[in-house]
Amino acid sequence: MKIHIVAGGPETYIPSLKDYQTEDAVWIGVDRGVIYLQQAGIIPDRAFGDFDSVTEKELNTLNSSAVHLDLFPAEKDQTDTEIALEWAVKMNPEAIILFGSTGGRLDHFLANTQLLARYPETEIEIIDRKNQLSVFLPGTRSVHSDSRFPYISFLPVSPEVRDITLEGFKYPLSGCHIKLGSTLCISNELIRPSGTFSFSSGILMMVRSTDE
The missing domain is CATH 3.40.50.10240 (Thiamin pyrophosphokinase, catalytic domain)
Structure with a gap:
């Protein structure tokens, strides 16, 4: 259901x-x-x-x-x-x-x-x-290309999100820590049909968007 x-x-x-x-x-x-x-x-x-x-x-x-x-x-x-x-x-x-x-x-x-x-x-x-928002707990997840929402941003919801790793993205990251209010992970894009994002602690929001 x-x-x-x-x-x-x-x-x-x-x-x-x-x-x-x-x-x-x-x-x-x-x-x-x-x-x-x-x-x-x-x-x-x-x-x-x-x-x-x-x-x-x-x-x-x-x-x-x-x-x-x-x-x-x-x-x-x-x-x-x-x-x-x-x-x-x-x-x-x-x-x-x-x-x-x-x-x-x-x-x-x-x-x-x-x-x-x-x-x-x-x-x-x-x-x-124009937007699709979702929230995640620590772990590793796949994200697939979607022409409706080409831009992908990640925002910390908790005071800090640790060890963010982005693979398959235009702007990759490896083991990065970001704090609440950081704009480091705004407006990224996939460069392959799919990619992955992972982090070890905190709560992370993913926003998929389009300008059209």
Whole structure:
């Protein structure tokens, strides 16, 4: 099972959701994200939020639909996206993808990237039209060339990430230590169909991007 969460960020940042439809995908709408799903012709399995970004007419339509709504007050200690992600992680899925969580308000975007670091043992990605974000614990992993996202950057999420080694990249590294705030590993590229990255300690974020 894979869980796809669609939050209520600006619609212009959201890729074609139908491109990510698979037989084992469970679709979750967060606030206005449930409207985006319906517009894409996808019936969400569940919806979370206070739904303060939908109209009264849209909310009445949701209430009369077969969608399971988890309604929360507007004044609470968690964002709607965090509530949905907590639920998704507890389902122990193979992977989670977050859509609609970039663009718009910067505070929400930064909070969403930090949510990735909160669950480094779960495979979670944030995807929009120009970026793909994921977080990793120490180890060695392969990365394959993808024409949609040619640029690859690595950012420390923890105070320090040690022994970063990049192989198959335009700018290789061997046993490098980088601290939080370093831009050393920004905007790299693969020079082969695939490469590897590894590190021995810390939490590392990989961002795959395009300028187009």
